[in-house]
Amino acid sequence: MFKKVLEYTGEYRKTTYAAVVAMLIGIVMNVMPFLFIYQIIKPLLMRETLTAGYVLWRIAAIAVCVLLYAVFYVWGLSLSHRSAYNTLKNLRISLQGKLEAQPLGAIQEKGVGSIKKMFIDDIETIELLLAHALPEGIANLAVPAIVYVGMFLVDWKLALLALCSLPLGLLAMMTMYKIGIDKMGSYYAAAQKMNNTIVEYINGMEVVKVFNRDGESYHRFEGDVKSYRDFTLAWYKASWPWMALYNSILPTASLFVLPIGAYLVLQGYSVLPDFVLVLCMSLGIGAPLLRAMSFIGTLPQINYKIETLEQMLSTPPLQQSHKPFEGKDHSVQFDSVRFAYKDAEVLHNISLTVPEGSLTALVGKSGSGKSTLAKLLVHFYDVTHGAIKIGGQDTRDMSLETLNNQISYVAQEQFLFNISLLENIRLGRLNATDEEVMQAAEKAQCGEFLARLENGIYTMAGDGGKQLSGGERQRISLARAILKNAPIVVLDEATAFMDPENEEKMNEAIAEVICGKTVIVIAHRLHSIVNADQICVLNSGSVAATGTHGELLDGCLEYQKLWQAAEGSARWKVSTEKGDENE
Known part of the structure; x- marks a missing residue:
C-alpha cells in the first residue's frame, strides 16, 4: 500500500524519507531524558557520592534533548506535510487525466456525490498517511523497537516482562480492527449514498418546491443521513470498548516489570540498577508506542480508499490512438x-x-x-x-x-x-x-x-x-x-x-x-x-x-x-x- 501511494510523491519521495529520519531523531531525543534520569538515580541506589556538577550536566542534557526533540519533530512535520500536499496534487492531476480518458457515460453513472467524495474527501484522507502515519508511525515504532533491544542487552528477564503487555494490547487492537473492517464496506456505501442524495436534493430543490414534494424528498434525505449516522455509531460502538482496552494496556510496559521485576531483585535474579534502568526505559516507550499504534487505525480506511481510487483509475479508457484525421471526406x-x-x-x-x-x-x-x-x-x-x-x-x-x-x-x-x-x-x-x-x-x-x-x-x-x-x-x-x-x-x-x-x-x-x-x-x-x-x-x-x-x-x-x-x-x-x- 505504501508503495502505491509513494508512486505519486515524485521528486518529493526523498523529502518523505527525510521526514522519517528527522522524526526518528526527535523521538530518540524524547526518550534520552529517561537515561539521564537513570544516571542520576543509579549513584543514589549504589550509595555513591553525587556532585552538583554531575547532576547539573544531566539536567542540562535533558533540557537539550527536549529542545532537540521539538526542533527535529517540527522539522519532520514540515517536511512530511510538504511532501504530502504535493503528493495529493499529483494524485488529483493523475486522476483527472485518467478521468478524461474514460467514457463520459461511465463517469456520469458514478454520480456527482461519489466523484466529489473521491476527489476531495478520500484523497484528502491520504494526507494523514503521508504527513503523519508514514513518517510518525515509522519513527514512533522504531524507537520502542530500539529500546526493547537495549532492555535485552541490560537484562533479558526484565525485558521479557516489559514485553508482556504488548501481546495483550495488540490482541485488543486487532479485535477492534477486525470489527471495523467488517463494517467498513457498509459504512462507506452509506456515506456515498448520502453524498449522492444530498447533491440530488439540492439540485432538485426547484422541482421539489413546485410540486410540493418536500415531505417525500426530505424523507429520503433524512433516511439516508440517519442511515449514515447509524452505521457510524454502530461502528464506533463496537470498537470503543476494545479501543479503551488497548489504550490502557499497550503503553504500560512497566505493568509486569514493576511487581515481578522487584521480586526478581529481592530474590537475587536481577540487580537493582538494571531493574531501575529497565523501568526507566519502559516509561520512555509508552508514548511513542501508543502513538505508533494509533496510526494503524487509519491504515484499513486508507487502504479501502486507495482501492476505490484504483478501481476508478483501472476502468478501461476509451479506445483511441494518436493518429491525426486521415478520412477521405466527412461522411x-x-x-x-x-x-x-x-x-x-x-x-x-x-x-x-x-x-x-x-x-x-x-x-x-x-x-x-x-x-x-x-x-x-x-x-x-x-x-x-x-x-x-x-x-x-x-x-x-x-x-x-x-x-x-x-x-x-x-x-x-x-x-x-x-x-x-x-x-x-x-x-x-x-x-x-x-x-x-x-x-x-x-x-x-x-x-x-x-x-x-x-x-x-x-x-x-x-x-x-x-x-x-x-x-x-x-x-x-x-x-x-x-x-x-x-x-x-x-x-x-x-x-x-x-x-x-x-x-x-x-x-x-x-x-x-x-x-x-x-x-x-x-x-x-x-x-x-x-x-x-x-x-x-x-x-x-x-x-x-x-x-x-x-x-x-x-x-x-x-x-x-x-x-x-x-x-x-x-x-x-x-x-x-x-x-x-x-x-
Missing part, C-alpha cells in the same frame, strides 16, 4: 454497431451511412436509441461490436482531440460555466478573437437577449448558466458550435427549448450551424426535419427504415405512427369548454 458510417449498457444490449446491428454535406435525421420513440447512437459517434462510449467511421477512418483510430475537432455536438442541455457569456462561447475555439465571438453570437441570434443584459455579452452566466433561460442557453451553445466550425454537426434535441416566438430565430441559428456541414439531427418535432436528405427510423435499438419523408410515409408503418402523433400534437390546444375537439 459518417455506422457499420453493424452494437452497444450494451452494462449487461443489456440497447443497439442492435445498426448500419447507416450519412453522406458528406447531407442532413440525416434520427427519429423514433423515446428509448429507441437515438441519443445513444449520437453519443457513440462523439465517443462517449466504445461500441460493443462493429465500428463508427468518419470518411472511412474508425473513430477509435484517432485521438479524442482529433475526433472533437471534426464534430460539433449540441445537446439538449448545454452546461455554461460561471464566466462571461463571451468566454462561454469562446470555448468553441479558444484562440478566437472577441470580434469572432461576437459574430458567432449574432449568427446564433443571441443579439436580442444580450442587448437586454446590463453588461451584454460580458455578463456572467451564473452557476450552470442559470442567469439565462433554457432557450437562451441553447443559443449560446449554438454560438459555440458556429465558432468551432467543425465539418460534422450533431444536434441532439437541440430545439427542445424552442418556443413559437423564438422558433424562427432558433431555425436561423441552426441554419448557420449546419450550413455546408454533414449533419445528424435528433428531434421529436418531425415537422422540422421533413426536408432532411434522409430520415432513419429507430425502433427498440434497431433500424426500422431509412428514406425521405415521402418514402417513409408511404412504406414505413412505424414512421406513419410517429407522423400521426406529430400531426395530433400540432392540432392540440388547451380549452376550458367541455366537448371541444383536440382538447
